[in-house]
Amino acid sequence: MSVDIEQQLLSAIRRTWKDSPLIEEVCVAILDFVLSPPKKEYITLSMLRKAIGLRVSEGDAEFAAAVQYLLGDAAPVLAIGFEMVGPDGLPVRISIEEAEIARRNSINPLTGDFDEQVGEKLLTFLVPASAIAESRSQA
Amino acid sequence: MTVDSETSNSFIATLRAAPGGERVIERLSASRYDQFVDMIHADIDDIVLRMERNRNRYVDLSEDDVTFHIAAMLECLGYTVSNGAQLAGSVDLTVQRVSKNWLWTSEAKIFTALDKVNEGMLQLTTRYSPGDIEHARAGMLIYIKTTKAAKKMADWKNHLLAHPDGAFAIDPCAARPNMAFHSTHEHDGTGLPMRIRHMGVWLHFKPLDSSGRTAKKYKQRS
Numbered sequence: 001m002s003v004d005i006e007q008q009l010l011s012a013i014r015r016t017w018k019d020s021p022l023i024e025e026v027c028v029a030i031l032d033f034v035l036s037p038p039k040k041e042y043i044t045l046s047m048l049r050k051a052i053g054l055r056v057s058e059g060d061a062e063f064a065a066a067v068q069y070l071l072g073d074a075a076p077v078l079a080i081g082f083e084m085v086g087p088d089g090l091p092v093r094i095s096i097e098e099a100e101i102a103r104r105n106s107i108n109p110l111t112g113d114f115d116e117q118v119g120e121k122l123l124t125f126l127v128p129a130s131a132i133a134e135s136r137s138q139a
Numbered sequence: 140m141t142v143d144s145e146t147s148n149s150f151i152a153t154l155r156a157a158p159g160g161e162r163v164i165e166r167l168s169a170s171r172y173d174q175f176v177d178m179i180h181a182d183i184d185d186i187v188l189r190m191e192r193n194r195n196r197y198v199d200l201s202e203d204d205v206t207f208h209i210a211a212m213l214e215c216l217g218y219t220v221s222n223g224a225q226l227a228g229s230v231d232l233t234v235q236r237v238s239k240n241w242l243w244t245s246e247a248k249i250f251t252a253l254d255k256v257n258e259g260m261l262q263l264t265t266r267y268s269p270g271d272i273e274h275a276r277a278g279m280l281i282y283i284k285t286t287k288a289a290k291k292m293a294d295w296k297n298h299l300l301a302h303p304d305g306a307f308a309i310d311p312c313a314a315r316p317n318m319a320f321h322s323t324h325e326h327d328g329t330g331l332p333m334r335i336r337h338m339g340v341w342l343h344f345k346p347l348d349s350s351g352r353t354a355k356k357y358k359q360r361s
Contacts, residue, residue, distance in 0.1 A: 016214050044145050045153050064157035065215065071167060072217010073236060080167055082147065100168035103147060119148040124164075 002135040006035065012075040026052065026059065026066040031077050034128050043078075043126040067126075076129040083123050084110055094122065159185060159216045166216070172241050176276045179218070179234050179243050180336055183278070184314055186212040187340050198284055198344040205282055205342070206231050206247040230267045232280070244268055245278035250291050250339075253298050256281055260299075263335070265327055275326070279337045288341040289317040295337065296320050312336065 009031055017024035029052035034040055045067065054063055070077040082099040083091040087110075094102070098109045099122055108115040115121070127133070145153075147164065154160030159182055166182070169175040186209055190197050197205055207222055210232055214220045224233045232245040244267050248259035260279060268277050283291050299307040299322055312319040318339040326333040 016211075045150060046145065060153075060156040064154045064160045068154055068157050068160050068163050069215060069217050071163060073219040073238070074214050074217050080164070096164070096168040097170050099147065100164055103164065119151075120146045122147040123144045124147045124150040125144065 005131055005135050006031075009075050009077060013069075016069065016074060020062075020065075022059065022062045023065050023069075026054075026062050027070060027075070027077075029053070030066060030070055034077055034132060040128055042081075045126070048126065070129075071126075076131055078126045079129045081125050081127050083125075084108075084121055085123075086110060091123070099124075158189070158212075169236075172239075172276070175236055175239070175241050176243050179213070180278070180338075181314070182213060182216055182218075183209065183280075183338065184319075187338065191341050194342045195344045198342050202247055202249045202282060203231075205340070206280065209280070226267045228262065228266050232278075243276060243278065245280055247280040247282065249282045249284060250295075253294060256295055257298065260335075264324070264333065268326070268333060275331060276334045276336070279335055280340060281337060282340045282342055284342050286343055286345075288339055288343065292318055292320070292337070292339040315339075 010028065013024060013027040013031065017027060030048060033048065033051045034043075045063075048067070049063060067078065069075065071080060080096060082094040082096065084094055086092040092110060094109050101107065102109045102118050102122060106114055106116050106118055108118050108121070151161055151164065154163050159166075162178065162181065166178045169178055190205075190208070197208070200208070203222075210220045210222045213234060219235045219237055221233045221235070222231070223229045226233070226244065230244050231247040234243045234245075235241060244263065246259040246263040246267070248256050250256055256279070263277055263279060281292070281295065285291070296309055300309055306324045307322045308324070310321050310323075312321055315338070318341065319337060321334060321336050323332050323334045325331070
């Protein structure tokens with residue numbers, strides 16, 4: 001991980017959340033987790049909560065605010081991924097654009113069929129943002 | 140896939156604990172400039188609604204401070220935001236998606252007179268906006284610290300409609316019907332259509348209960 005990128009992310013987090021120390025703390029803990037070995041490839045929200053030491057239902061608002069922020073452009077630490085179980089029982093990756101269209105229109109992205117339950121079938125996970133992933137691969 | 144895989148519904152349910160969290164997938168999936176700007180507008184509406192509900196906290200802030208607050212709230216949602224970015228002058232509020240080269244600009248004015256709002260509109264349309272295809276949408280934030288905010292927005296809309304060349308086409312805003320509207324006009328420089336969302340922010344606060352009537356700080360407000 002490039003020290004420059006890590007410092008840029010940290011300073012963005014500190015600038016944005018200087019008046020909300022709890023959210024700042026959660027953001028920094030998530031950044032530390034994403035940067036720590038082993039390389040992260042599939043992070044769920046529950047894994048993330050455990051990894052940063054938040055107990056169930058503790059700090060829900062701060063955790064949600066931190067994840068939302070770190071998924072954005074201001075301090076890109078996380079990226080979002082989607083998959084669905086295909087007809088052969090194996091997971092199939094779905095792009096975020098396909099996932100949003102599927103959610104908005106209740107369309108199964110694998111079959112094209114109307115499916116009111118598609119939001120329960122689209123699996124959602126987090127990965128390190130591309131800047132972090134690229135920086136790690138160069139290190 | 141892991142044993143504790145989460146569905147998109149449960150993901151959104153978790154993020155909903157934060158303001159704006161219910162729209163995170165929609166925000167991140169914007170693949171066209173129009174979608175990006177629509178999300179900014181939806182997020183600003185939420186921020187403005189929270190400000191209007193707590194307007195006693197904002198009524199005494201300056202134009203720059205109110206804009207700074209909106210910018211800070213947008214940044215908390217993950218946007219790349221600038222206050223006073225240089226684009227042929229100091230723009231009040233810009234939001235960018237750097238990876239796509241998308242830019243949304245906004246000018247902010249406290250509504251004291253139509254001429255003052257018009258001055259902001261001229262800054263936005265003739266100075267700051269490059270008016271090219273990718274930057275063809277913008278916003279006017281109009282802070283109204285007096286009564287009858289909806290009428291002030293209607294007056295501003297009528298002012299644009301009365302332009303001698305009939306330059307502005309107006310269409311209503313379904314999200315905030317009385318406090319926001321859209322205008323479209325031909326950009327002076329490029330001749331391409333430029334679309335602006337005019338957003339009223341109601342920040343008047345003069346309570347008429349007994350403690351409000353006697354409080355010195357409310358007495359001078361109209």
